[in-house]
Amino acid sequence: MVLKEGGSSIDAVEAALRAFEEDTSGMFDAGRGAMVDTEGVAQLDAAIMDGRTLKAGSVAAVEHIAHPISLARLVMERTTHVMLVGGGAEKFAEDQGIKLVPNSTFITPERRKKYEQWKAQHEEQGSHHLGTTGAVALDLHGNLAAGTTTGGTSWKLPGRVGDSPILGAGTYESNNLGCAVSSSGTGEYFMRDTIAVDICHRIAYLHQTIDQAADFVIHTELKDQHGDGGVIVLDQTGHFVARFNTKAIWRGSIGPDGIPHVALFHERIA
Numbered sequence: 001m002v003l004k005e006g007g008s009s010i011d012a013v014e015a016a017l018r019a020f021e022e023d024t025s026g027m028f029d030a031g032r033g034a035m036v037d038t039e040g041v042a043q044l045d046a047a048i049m050d051g052r053t054l055k056a057g058s059v060a061a062v063e064h065i066a067h068p069i070s071l072a073r074l075v076m077e078r079t080t081h082v083m084l085v086g087g088g089a090e091k092f093a094e095d096q097g098i099k100l101v102p103n104s105t106f107i108t109p110e111r112r113k114k115y116e117q118w119k120a121q122h123e124e125q126g127s128h129h130l131g132t133t134g135a136v137a138l139d140l141h142g143n144l145a146a147g148t149t150t151g152g153t154s155w156k157l158p159g160r161v162g163d164s165p166i167l168g169a170g171t172y173e174s175n176n177l178g179c180a181v182s183s184s185g186t187g188e189y190f191m192r193d194t195i196a197v198d199i200c201h202r203i204a205y206l207h208q209t210i211d212q213a214a215d216f217v218i219h220t221e222l223k224d225q226h227g228d229g230g231v232i233v234l235d236q237t238g239h240f241v242a243r244f245n246t247k248a249i250w251r252g253s254i255g256p257d258g259i260p261h262v263a264l265f266h267e268r269i270a
Contacts, residue, residue: 009137009145010050017069017149020133026110029131034106034151036115037158042106045165046072051144051175056082058165059089064100069149134182136234146173146180162187168197177204178236185229210235214243
């Protein structure tokens, strides 16, 4: 709706990810419904990037922010920094008039139940749960944007930060490189291989299509590291692809025709 009404790509990305942060279905690992760490606490990460200016903002390990993606945007627009973490990020949020919320806001009954089961059994069941949410967008002015928001991996150690708020690893966008990327998976591998920016560099410097670049990075580079996960990628022509080496990843796209396309397994929707 944002893009249809002539809004910017950055507005569209923020709006889409705020919706995921409010979702309580248990299908997504962001905001309400986020995974919890080994102490039963939800720590949230998010990043957003504007392809026209290359300005970006990210926050990590915040525990009382209802919409981390919006706080990341404020970091981008109202500071000279790129990333704020933990208590510093939350102090900045308060200074911007954002009301902090109890950490229990993010922990749905389903997440609490799974945590209690894990705690009782002392084993990492479900440690490969992937549910990070991301969005990429192209507006009527030809500007790309990308964003990612997450509660991190299940049963993580307190203070662990994954790839989502790390520019070039889980989130990256550049009009000049002609590519916007958001990823979901085991973040440690995405950080080691700087997956998101690698895809953009392959497109810009090796003149690969986004299909070729994403295929190589996910099915060769990430696979060689025994990493798991996937990416959504958008170029400046509006071509969208999703590539992953897991069994399934929820994904969807809406093109100029306004028709939504969704998929779960290895169906190609673009």
